[in-house]
Amino acid sequence: MAEYNRPTSEAEFQNNFKQKKPLMNPTEAFYESARCLFCYDAPCIKACPTHIDIPLFIKQIQTKNTEGAAQTIFNANWLGNTCGLVCPTGVLCEGACVFNHQNIMPIQIGRLQNFATHKVIDSGKEIFKVGKPNNKKMAIIGAGPAGIACACELRSLGYQVCIFEAKNKASGLAVHGIAPYKISNEEVLNEISYLQNQLGFEIRYNTPINSKEQLQDLEKNYDAIFLGLGLGKTGALEIEGENKKGVIGAVEFIEELRSKHHHLKVPNKVVVLGGGNTAMDAASEAAKMGAKKIVLAYRNSKEKMKAYKFEYDFAISAGVDSLFNLVPIGIVGKGKVEGVKFAKTELIEGKLQTKNNDVFVVQCDLVIKATGQAKQGAFYQLIDHLKCDNQSRLLINKETFQTSNPKYFAGGDAVNGGAEVVNAAYDGKMAALGMHQWLTK
Amino acid sequence: MVDLSINFAGIKAPNPFWLASAPPTNSGYQIMKAFEAGWGGAVWKTLGIPVVNVSSRYGSVNYRDTRMMGFNNIELITDRPLADNLREIEEVKKYFPNHAVIASLMVETRKEWIQIIKDVENAGVDGIELNFGCPHGMCERGMGSAVGQEPEVLKTIVEWAKDAAKVPVITKLTPNISHITDPGLAAYQGGTDAISLINTIKSIVGIDLDTYAPYPIVDGKGTNGGYCGPAVKPIAMNMLKDLAQHPEISKIPLSGIGGIETWRDVVEFILLGATSIQVCTAVMHYGFGIVREMDAGLRAFMDTKGYHTIYDFAGLALPNVTEWKHLDLKYKVIAAINPDKCIGCDLCYIACDDGAHQAIARSIDLKNRIPSIIEENCVGCNLCSLVCPVENCITMLRKDDGTAHVTWAERTNADDIPTSFNDNRAGGIGHFVPKPTDALKR
Numbered sequence: 001m002a003e004y005n006r007p008t009s010e011a012e013f014q015n016n017f018k019q020k021k022p023l024m025n026p027t028e029a030f031y032e033s034a035r036c037l038f039c040y041d042a043p044c045i046k047a048c049p050t051h052i053d054i055p056l057f058i059k060q061i062q063t064k065n066t067e068g069a070a071q072t073i074f075n076a077n078w079l080g081n082t083c084g085l086v087c088p089t090g091v092l093c094e095g096a097c098v099f100n101h102q103n104i105m106p107i108q109i110g111r112l113q114n115f116a117t118h119k120v121i122d123s124g125k126e127i128f129k130v131g132k133p134n135n136k137k138m139a140i141i142g143a144g145p146a147g148i149a150c151a152c153e154l155r156s157l158g159y160q161v162c163i164f165e166a167k168n169k170a171s172g173l174a175v176h177g178i179a180p181y182k183i184s185n186e187e188v189l190n191e192i193s194y195l196q197n198q199l200g201f202e203i204r205y206n207t208p209i210n211s212k213e214q215l216q217d218l219e220k221n222y223d224a225i226f227l228g229l230g231l232g233k234t235g236a237l238e239i240e241g242e243n244k245k246g247v248i249g250a251v252e253f254i255e256e257l258r259s260k261h262h263h264l265k266v267p268n269k270v271v272v273l274g275g276g277n278t279a280m281d282a283a284s285e286a287a288k289m290g291a292k293k294i295v296l297a298y299r300n301s302k303e304k305m306k307a308y309k310f311e312y313d314f315a316i317s318a319g320v321d322s323l324f325n326l327v328p329i330g331i332v333g334k335g336k337v338e339g340v341k342f343a344k345t346e347l348i349e350g351k352l353q354t355k356n357n358d359v360f361v362v363q364c365d366l367v368i369k370a371t372g373q374a375k376q377g378a379f380y381q382l383i384d385h386l387k388c389d390n391q392s393r394l395l396i397n398k399e400t401f402q403t404s405n406p407k408y409f410a411g412g413d414a415v416n417g418g419a420e421v422v423n424a425a426y427d428g429k430m431a432a433l434g435m436h437q438w439l440t441k
Numbered sequence: 442m443v444d445l446s447i448n449f450a451g452i453k454a455p456n457p458f459w460l461a462s463a464p465p466t467n468s469g470y471q472i473m474k475a476f477e478a479g480w481g482g483a484v485w486k487t488l489g490i491p492v493v494n495v496s497s498r499y500g501s502v503n504y505r506d507t508r509m510m511g512f513n514n515i516e517l518i519t520d521r522p523l524a525d526n527l528r529e530i531e532e533v534k535k536y537f538p539n540h541a542v543i544a545s546l547m548v549e550t551r552k553e554w555i556q557i558i559k560d561v562e563n564a565g566v567d568g569i570e571l572n573f574g575c576p577h578g579m580c581e582r583g584m585g586s587a588v589g590q591e592p593e594v595l596k597t598i599v600e601w602a603k604d605a606a607k608v609p610v611i612t613k614l615t616p617n618i619s620h621i622t623d624p625g626l627a628a629y630q631g632g633t634d635a636i637s638l639i640n641t642i643k644s645i646v647g648i649d650l651d652t653y654a655p656y657p658i659v660d661g662k663g664t665n666g667g668y669c670g671p672a673v674k675p676i677a678m679n680m681l682k683d684l685a686q687h688p689e690i691s692k693i694p695l696s697g698i699g700g701i702e703t704w705r706d707v708v709e710f711i712l713l714g715a716t717s718i719q720v721c722t723a724v725m726h727y728g729f730g731i732v733r734e735m736d737a738g739l740r741a742f743m744d745t746k747g748y749h750t751i752y753d754f755a756g757l758a759l760p761n762v763t764e765w766k767h768l769d770l771k772y773k774v775i776a777a778i779n780p781d782k783c784i785g786c787d788l789c790y791i792a793c794d795d796g797a798h799q800a801i802a803r804s805i806d807l808k809n810r811i812p813s814i815i816e817e818n819c820v821g822c823n824l825c826s827l828v829c830p831v832e833n834c835i836t837m838l839r840k841d842d843g844t845a846h847v848t849w850a851e852r853t854n855a856d857d858i859p860t861s862f863n864d865n866r867a868g869g870i871g872h873f874v875p876k877p878t879d880a881l882k883r
Binding site: 038041098102 | 505506782783784785786787788791803810830831
């Protein structure tokens with residue numbers, strides 16, 4: 001039973017959605033940075049997908065060279081500020097901190113990182129340099145983390161860059177898909193403005209690329225194209241009653257929540273379908289929005305959930321109940337949702353079997369499907385010679401990030417099928433280097 | 442039963458914990474508060490012709506998140522009229538007749554010395570301390586360390602003081618000299634009843650990176666200060682040892698000063714021959730209350746070791762502090778890493794590889810980062826065990842069987858020492874060193 005009061009004002013919303021990693025004050029950063037051992041060949045660097053020189057930036061914070069610390073972070077990761085807050089640091093850098101081996105609290109790397117980058121972003125101080133113009137033009141589809149990182153790197157190499165974005169805001173899932181207790185919209189967008197102000201890449205908002213003609217135009221006008229379009233809307237479950245009012249995809253739910261805050265009405269009884277991190281986020285968010293009974297339902301066992309344990313624990317601590325080994329077979333209700341009909345599942349000889357004779361209904365007013373986003377397969381068919389794997393993930397050369405169509409490069413969720421912001425930021429940067437290499441060889 | 446009381450050159454005190462002459466002993470209020478807190482004695486902030494002080498006065502060396510690891514000041518002797526101080530001395534003695542109140546003094550002429558000694562004796566002090574140490578400000582006027590650096594002048598003033606004083610005379614020395622035994626012997630020969638050391642060390646603790654002025658900054662300028670605090674303790678202990686091992690100076694009691702903060706520091710100073718200790722910086726940092734940790738720790742130590750008074754163990758470390766030439770060249774330790782405790786920071790590896798003798802190898806097992814000692818390369822320098830952040834993870838194990846023993850002095854006598862630049866009796870012969878080009882990235 002969740003015990004959050006329904007937020008009726010922005011202040012109450014902020015109180016329910018308190019930041020999990022609040023901004024450090026200078027004194028806290030000073031003492032925390034003093035604890036870092038400056039390990040040799042530090043495990044945290046290896047655990048970071050973008051290989052930030054973490055001991056260096058922590059030492060720079062300690063010596064009050066905060067700007068230098070931010071520089072160290074951005075040198076490796078163009079979305080260093082966002083990543084400091086939204087990265088699952090407990091399983092990445094902080095999980096690798098050697099202090100864990102003696103049950104000492106690991107260094108709070110994410111918060112220290114955010115301390116440095118937030119400060120320099122807040123100051124507006126220019127720390128980046130645009131590369132010498134080389135008169136080559138690059139197009140990027142999607143202004144998410146991968147696209148932004150790619151744009152920044154390309155600008156620092158001297159390319160002209162134009163990003164085509166379907167929505168009216170940059171940053172993709174960093175704004176639309178991440179729980180509000182991890183990062184605020186302003187925090188994400190301020191970082192992107194900070195980068196854009198200095199590096200000067202163009203973003204064309206409300207400009208979805210979805211036709212062959214548009215793509216041919218891009219191919220004609222640009223030297224290379226980066227596909228950073230992520231994934232699509234939440235996929236269909238293909239079950240009876242799925243189109244009833246009160247059934248929503250998790251990504252759509254989170255997007256609405258992030259734009260409406262306390263104005264979003266979440267009913268008392270909510271069922272969340274899925275076992276990934278997005279499901280955990282959606283369930284926690286429903287609880288913090290004042291829903292009283294939230295049931296997290298996953299088709300397989302608890303052990304098989306893809307969600308990080310800390311995300312699951314967080315949802316449980318927010319008052320979410322969980323049910324395992326059941327699969328939704330229908331949404332019931334007259335016109336609008338009144339419940340989800342589940343069948344039990346069982347693992348038989350390594351295969352998950354649905355037991356259609358063991359069926360029951362969980363009452364609810366809202367169903368959140370966190371069962372995965374649709375792939376962009378249909379779009380990819382518009383591009384000649386573009387190869388995907390059997391899950392519609394773009395195939396790329398792992399070193400150059402070039403797709404099977406040499407003019408196209410790709411990274412982020414479109415390639416990995418859905419991972420962290422930090423993975424997308426790394427891909428975008430590396431793809432830019434791949435594009436540069438291809439155009440200069 | 443532990444008895445902490447002392448009789449230091451005739452000055453009696455309930456315990457050896459004294460406050461050094463400094464800002465914490467500026468007033469009767471502070472000293473009464475200190476005695477209430479458990480201090481056994483106090484050396485009053487130096488009296489003389491009152492001075493005019495500047496603002497600001499103190500600077501600090503912080504190490505990482507440790508504040509005031511080192512500390513310096515440019516404050517001078519008392520700026521309060523003598524009459525006020527004398528009245529308060531009298532009052533303190535009235536309330537605390539069994540605690541030690543010692544007046545630190547600094548004046549110029551023989552006449553002034555005689556007068557001020559008479560004045561403080563009349564106020565009831567148990568002893569006087571001659572301040573020949575202050576290395577800032579006062580020395581520019583021919584006092585403080587200016588005296589401590591001239592053994593002949595020092596001796597003369599000690600003689601004046603001894604002539605005039607009925608109470609015991611302690612001479613406080615400056616460390617800003619080459620050989621502490623020079624002023625030490627002069628004080629002894631002048632007839633001092635005891636010596637206290639060290640006063641502060643001439644220092645610049647930092648430069649402001651915007652104004653380029655040294656701390657503490659007085660309107661854009663600064664001057665050298667007197668350095669003290671935990672950072673100076675090793676220097677103080679070495680000088681204490683020099684006096685305590687001196688055949689003549691060691692006949693008089695020594696009061697140890699310099700970075701003392703904990704019971705461990707107290708025990709170390711006593712083991713090196715001090716029979717009272719004086720504290721300033723730790724009190725300026727934490728207040729008089731720190732004495733309870735010193736008191737409890739010292740009592741527990743003495744209880745465990747079965748000592749009744751501090752005289753039972755005073756100076757016991759002195760026979761073990763010898764000259765380098767008497768160290769056993771056959772003694773051999775090497776490092777051992779406890780894999781159950783190792784957290785894999787690899788600081789020992791890089792310290793050894795870059796800073797010492799290339800005797801630690803990184804793990805070849807990808808599942809852990811536990812380094813290993815290359816025993817044949819290890820010279821037993823301790824560095825790895827010093828940088829290791831885990832308690833008792835790296836230990837130094839003895840490898841020789843203790844049967845062989847030879848010192849540099851013995852080898853010198855036996856004519857068995859390297860004498861030419863490429864002598865094959867060099868200690869490093871046979872020690873592993875990598876090829877220079879192994880350092881290049883490939």
